[in-house]
Amino acid sequence: MKAISIGLLGLGTVGSGVVQIIESHQDKLMHQVGCSISIKKILVKDTTKERLVAVEKGMLTDNPEDILSNPEIDVVIEVMGGIEETRGYLIEAIKNKKHIVTANKDLMALHGPELLELATDNECDLFYEASVAGGIPILRGLVDGLSSDRITKMMGIVNGTTNFILTKMSKEGRAYDNVLKEAQELGFAEADPTADVGGLDAARKMAILSTLGFSMNIGLNDVEVQGITEISEEDLRYSKKLGYTMKLIGVASRAGDRVDVSVQPALLPEAHPLASVNNEYNAVYVYGEAVGETMFYGPGAGSLPTATAVVSDMVTVIKNMRLGVNGRSAVAPQYPKQLKDATEIFAKFFIRLHVQDEVGVLAKITNLFAEHGVGFDKILQLPLDEKESSEIVLVTHTATKAAFEQIIQKLNDYNMVREVKSTYRVEGEDIK
Numbered sequence: 001m002k003a004i005s006i007g008l009l010g011l012g013t014v015g016s017g018v019v020q021i022i023e024s025h026q027d028k029l030m031h032q033v034g035c036s037i038s039i040k041k042i043l044v045k046d047t048t049k050e051r052l053v054a055v056e057k058g059m060l061t062d063n064p065e066d067i068l069s070n071p072e073i074d075v076v077i078e079v080m081g082g083i084e085e086t087r088g089y090l091i092e093a094i095k096n097k098k099h100i101v102t103a104n105k106d107l108m109a110l111h112g113p114e115l116l117e118l119a120t121d122n123e124c125d126l127f128y129e130a131s132v133a134g135g136i137p138i139l140r141g142l143v144d145g146l147s148s149d150r151i152t153k154m155m156g157i158v159n160g161t162t163n164f165i166l167t168k169m170s171k172e173g174r175a176y177d178n179v180l181k182e183a184q185e186l187g188f189a190e191a192d193p194t195a196d197v198g199g200l201d202a203a204r205k206m207a208i209l210s211t212l213g214f215s216m217n218i219g220l221n222d223v224e225v226q227g228i229t230e231i232s233e234e235d236l237r238y239s240k241k242l243g244y245t246m247k248l249i250g251v252a253s254r255a256g257d258r259v260d261v262s263v264q265p266a267l268l269p270e271a272h273p274l275a276s277v278n279n280e281y282n283a284v285y286v287y288g289e290a291v292g293e294t295m296f297y298g299p300g301a302g303s304l305p306t307a308t309a310v311v312s313d314m315v316t317v318i319k320n321m322r323l324g325v326n327g328r329s330a331v332a333p334q335y336p337k338q339l340k341d342a343t344e345i346f347a348k349f350f351i352r353l354h355v356q357d358e359v360g361v362l363a364k365i366t367n368l369f370a371e372h373g374v375g376f377d378k379i380l381q382l383p384l385d386e387k388e389s390s391e392i393v394l395v396t397h398t399a400t401k402a403a404f405e406q407i408i409q410k411l412n413d414y415n416m417v418r419e420v421k422s423t424y425r426v427e428g429e430d431i432k
């Protein structure tokens with residue numbers, strides 16, 4: 001087969017890793033695909049900037065047409081990020097019959113179905129393994145490894161930056177801003193890190209995962225999102241005291257034909273496998289009706305780990321070129337989207353509140369929970385420095401989200417409750 005030419009869009013953290021792997025693993029790559037692979041052109045914003053990897057000066061361009069309409073280029077690797085402009089580039093590349101590999105979850109969560117359909121119509125491949133959980137082959141795990149099973153739940157840590165921040169805050173007592181800065185310097189964070197800390201990056205990944213896992217078109221708006229910015233030191237302290245670890249967790253679960261997908265900080269029992277996933281590492285638990293429990297673990301962000309997924313996708317594209325089967329891998333979702341309502345979503349909940357320290361407070365709170373059929377698993381009451389106030393921290397037994405929301409609303413209305421300080425889901429204890 002003729003030598004394969006690559007056009008690279010972006011030469012930042014991930015792009016530099018792609019260049020390094022294509023260069024340093026050339027022997028292995030050639031052995032797998034039966035031809036040589038070379039990068040022809042690289043699109044960047046600033047061609048004069050110093051680069052993390054050595055590339056010939058003439059290879060860099062700031063003109064996208066040098067790649068998108070370049071007849072020599074077979075595969076376009078998109079590692080520049082962004083949504084609308086990038087979407088336009090990929091549409092043009094596909095119309096010019098170029099295969100696409102992308103690491104862009106922002107784009108795939110919003111425009112994945114449209115781009116995949118266009119690619120199929122043009123007999124082009126479009127692979128995006130790096131877009132979810134960096135170097136972990138989770139999309140292939142779902143689409144190939146577990147294709148025979150019906151997935152009932154996926155639960156995971158899918159954002160490296162927030163996991164890095166929570167690990168350093170809870171294990172080393174470091175301050176949030178200081179750790180976020182380090183995550184940015186290490187290349188884990190997005191160009192705008194509010195997408196990481198606000199939970200949006202994880203939500204995009206959960207939309208992609210649940211679309212594939214449940215074979216349903218799950219969009220970003222279908223994912224309930226809460227980030228890590230409101231987590232206080234007290235919450236981290238109490239979660240430890242109660243035997244939990246705080247993690248930003250994506251949960252996607254199916255009961256019958258109905259699903260729910262969310263991202264939120266949640267408490268996990270310390271012995272749970274996801275609780276020991278630290279720093280920028282990610283892990284996704286997948287439950288299938290037939291296979292039972294599986295767990296995919298590895299680096300969720302960073303240059304070489306992410307580039308591994310990108311270059312492996314490129315290898316699949318080239319193997320498909322040899323076989324003449326490009327554009328035949330994507331399978332359109334099988335089921336119409338059906339989302340659960342709050343009465344169908346079950347979890348345990350952690351609640352921390354400040355109350356007036358007077359006779360009967362605890363009894364009134366206990367009655368309120370009992371009226372909604374919700375019992376307590378754990379409860380602590382401690383005096384506060386503030387006059388005549390105390391802090392109550394409790395963990396419920398499994399309850400519906402609807403019952404939990406009604407209870408919180410009523411607690412907020414009680415005079416004796418000064419403030420509901422925080423609430424979290426507790427995951428991984430007794431429900432799948």
Ligand SMILES: NC(=O)C1=CN([C@@H]2O[C@H](COP(=O)(O)OP(=O)(O)OC[C@H]3O[C@@H](n4cnc5c(N)ncnc54)[C@H](OP(=O)(O)O)[C@@H]3O)[C@@H](O)[C@H]2O)C=CC1
Nearest residue numbers: 010011012013014044045046079080081103104301302306
């Ligand atoms: N970093 C990570 O760990 C991971 C990142 N991803 C995804 O991979 C993609 C790339 O991320 P990352 O490498 O970290 O990003 P960087 O910001 O490090 O790099 C982006 C690169 O794209 C170029 N670029 C950006 N916008 C344009 C534009 N409009 N026109 C031309 N060139 C442009 C930049 O050029 P210049 O250098 O001149 O500024 C830069 O080389 C994103 O979609 C990200 O979400 C996915 C998994 C993990």
Ligand SMILES: N[C@@H](CC=O)C(=O)O
Nearest residue numbers: 159160161188189190
């Ligand atoms: N910013 C992302 C990068 C990988 O997707 C993360 O921190 O996980």
Ligand code: NA
Nearest residue numbers: 129132134136
């Ligand atoms: Na991946």
